[in-house]
Structure formats: C-alpha cells, structure tokens
Amino acid sequence: MVAGWFDGEGDDFRLVGTRCSACGSVFFPREDTCCRNPKCEGGELAxxxxxxxxxxxxxxxxxxxPPSPYVTNPELPWEPYALVAVELETERIVVLGQAAPGVTVTDLEVGMEVEIVPGVLYEDAETTWTTWHWRPTGVAA
Incomplete structure (x- = not known):
C-alpha cells in the first residue's frame, strides 16, 4: 500500500488526493509541496x-x-489484466488502475460507469500490498 493514497473499507473505500484552496484544483496522486496548476499563485493543499x-x-x-517498482512474484507465470483510465465523476480528473479481478477488456467500453473497490496487488508470507481496482457498477464483488 502506498501510504496516504487511499483509505476506508468496503463502501467507504476511496482514493485520497489533495485540493488547492486557492484555485480548487484536485490532484492524484497526492501533492504535498505546491499547486501543480501553472495559473495558480498557490494556496494551502488539503x-x-x-x-x-x-x-x-x-x-x-x-x-x-511490468518492470519494478511494480511488485510481482517472478516464480509465478504472468497473468494479464485490464488497465483502466477513469474520469472521476466529480473531480473530472483521469486516474489509472487495474480492473477488478475477473473483469477483462471484453467486459469494458469507453463511457461505461465504474466504481472503485479495494484490491490486492500482491501478497507474500509477510506483507499484503493493497491497491484499488475499477469495477463496472452493478457487478458483485
């Protein structure tokens, strides 16, 4: 898990970004240094x-x-997955992420509504690396 990128569980699971108090721009991943909007003179990032x-x-x-830093088990065969770019409903920014397990490119289409769900990127005996997945709305977990 990348600390600070998401929080919550189940229906409360969400990505966490930052919003500039001066211009209202929203960023993901988080921005903790300065507003990335070149037209903004800067504000507090919350x-x-x-x-x-x-x-x-x-x-x-x-x-x-994929190459490092993506975490995979090199001893297991590679299993392809769908990578999805989603324009968020309110913020209107595009966020990339994997499709939920079992969802393939044949299940997807541009303009389709999806929702974010928690997922596992990789796990071993000591650690579980958590991430987010995009799932078409109306599809059971």
Missing part, C-alpha cells in the same frame, strides 16, 4: 477524498510483466 465512481476514458490489456 487532503481530499475523491469520487468513488467515474466513467471509462480508455482501457487496454497488459500482455507483459
């Missing part, structure tokens, strides 16, 4: 829980094991 839903902007299938 933590902001992001929308749980959005619409698919684009998607693709991963056909190869």
């Amino acid at each position: 933590s902001a829980s992001l929308s749980r839903r959005g619409r698919i902007w684009s998607y693709t299938n991963t056909g190869y094991r």
Whole structure:
C-alpha cells in the first residue's frame, strides 16, 4: 500500500488526493509541496477524498510483466489484466488502475460507469500490498 493514497473499507473505500484552496484544483496522486496548476499563485493543499465512481476514458490489456517498482512474484507465470483510465465523476480528473479481478477488456467500453473497490496487488508470507481496482457498477464483488 502506498501510504496516504487511499483509505476506508468496503463502501467507504476511496482514493485520497489533495485540493488547492486557492484555485480548487484536485490532484492524484497526492501533492504535498505546491499547486501543480501553472495559473495558480498557490494556496494551502488539503487532503481530499475523491469520487468513488467515474466513467471509462480508455482501457487496454497488459500482455507483459511490468518492470519494478511494480511488485510481482517472478516464480509465478504472468497473468494479464485490464488497465483502466477513469474520469472521476466529480473531480473530472483521469486516474489509472487495474480492473477488478475477473473483469477483462471484453467486459469494458469507453463511457461505461465504474466504481472503485479495494484490491490486492500482491501478497507474500509477510506483507499484503493493497491497491484499488475499477469495477463496472452493478457487478458483485
């Protein structure tokens, strides 16, 4: 898990970004140094829980094991997954993430509504690396 990128559980699970008090720009991943909006003179950056839903902007299938820092078990065969770019409902920013397990590119289409759900990126005997997944709305966990 990347500390500070998401919080909550179940229906309260959300990505956490930051919002600039001066211009209202929202950032994900978090920005803790300065506003990234070049037209903004700067303001306080506050933590902001992001929308749980959005619409698919684009998607693709991963056909190869990504390089580090992506965490995988090199002893297991690579299993492709769908990578989804989602425009968040309220913030109108695009956030990338994996599709939920069992969701493939054949299940997706541009404009489809999806929701964020907690997921496991990788786990071993000592650690579980948590992440977020995008799941089409109306699909059971």
